[in-house]
Amino acid sequence: MTAVNRVAIAGTGVAGLAAAIQLAKAGVEVDVFEARPGMSVTGSGISLQGNALRVFDALGAWDDIRAAGYPFEGLTLRAPGPGAPVVAALPDVKTGGPDYPAAMGMERAALAAILLDHAERAGATVRFGAKVTAIGEGADDAVDVFVNGESVGSYDLLIGADGVHSAVRDLIGIETRPQPTGMGIWRTFVSRPADVERSELYYGGPVYIAGYTPTGENSMYAFLVEKAEDRAGVSDADAAQIMLEESLAYDGPWNSIRADLEAGAPVNYTWFTKHIVEEPWNRGRVVIIGDAAHSCPPTIAQGAAQGLEDALVLTELLVGRAAVDQTLWDEFHARRLPRATAVVEASAQLGQWQIDGNREADAGGLIFGIAQKMAQPA
Structure with missing residues (x-):
């Protein structure tokens, strides 16, 4: 017996789809609502640490993800x-x-497609162009969910996994919001030179960090982390030119990256943000997870992993308990809040040290310490 029989999930990011997979596998009726019209994915590639891969295995998706990505060991500076x-x-x-x-x-779009396929094969129903716009109290502790202004029925639980600008977070009155950290990142998706076999980072030069990560036999994503700038309205051609110019101080595989940029490789730009909802992540039968509850700069590549762990812990409790009660929420928060907080604080601290030009900071020690924590299952 599970604590829930019918669950609504807002969002088709990694956290939302992971929760959908686990609940549907347990026989729970799951409806996933995505505000976007389709499975378009912003960004180019994603770095996934081992604790994220462990969750994919628990979902039953690891074999497909391993085949679509590029596994590696170590880091080159x-x-x-x-x-x-x-x-x-x-x-x-x-x-x-x-x-x-x-x-x-791996490519973000490939990861999204694999998780969507596993969610639907497990029995979850996914609707696109469907934004959760209101919630209300239903009978017997249920939550009434409204999508695009119309009621879609009552659910035992609504999971808000709808990202940093979460509508569900707003609907339940949580006022914590992502705050800019002062850094912005240019990303592009390019061909992989044969000698790039793991992530490589360059420190120093005109930007805070220049780097790239292999995502497949013939692909990788590259990035430049700079002081956050207002890049709204920058054309695609100008974006590529900015990335070209900012990368001129970097040699080696960057020569190949620049050739791809000149040939029209896509470029996108976002600011780094950070936040952690310190109060409980639920309000009654509505809970937020993933980027809705916490966000951080990708300085230690733990953002997706933390959202996946949120989903795994939450669904483990929902499937293993007979009721959604305070004991369940207390255990969920005890297992997730300190761990996610540690990641957010460490990720932001690493970025701040770079902004401050602090060369005495023990960045390696901080990264190793967080990695040791993450090695313990959530």
Whole structure:
């Protein structure tokens, strides 16, 4: 017996689809509502740490994701300037345990497609162009859900996994909002040179960080982290030109990246944000998870992993308990809030040290400490 029989989920990001998969597999009726008209995915690639891969295995999606991505071990640090000299080759903590790679890069759209396929095959119903616009109290502790202004019925639970600008978070009166950190990131999706076999980062030069991560045999995503600028209205051609110019200080594989940019590789730009909802993430039978509850700069590549862990812990409790009660919520928050908070604070601190030009900071120690925490299952 599960604590819920019928659940609504807002959002088709990794957290929402992971929750849909686990609940549908347990026989729960699941309706997923996505405000966007289709499965369009902003961004180019994504870095996934081992603890995210461990969750994919629990979902039953690991084999498909492993085949679509590029697993690797370790991290290379390079310096700007001629030849892009290697400063260090660092091992990664295997946060998923010995059965999984330390990390994996993959195309965001491919990840989204795989998770959507698994959710629908598990029995979840997914509706696009369907925004949760209101909620109300139903009979017997149920929550009435309104989509695009119309009632779609009563549910035992509404999970708000609808991202950093969560409508569900607003509907339940949580006032915490993502705040800019002062950094912005240019991203592009390009071909992978044969010698790029794991993530590589360049510190120094005209931007805070220049880097790239392999996402497949023939692909990778590259990025430049700069001081946050108002880039609204920048044309595609100008965006590519800005990325070209800001990358001129970086040699090695950046030469190949620039060639792809000149040939028309897509470019996008976003600001880094941070927030953590410190109060309980639920209000009665409505709960937020993933980026709706916490966001952080991708400085330690744990954002997606934390959303996945939210979904896994929540669904474990919903499937393993007989009722949605305060005991369930207390355990959920005890297992998720400290862990997500540690990631948000560490990710933001790493970025702030770079903004401040603090060369005495123990960035390696902070990253290793968080990795050790993440190696313990959520």
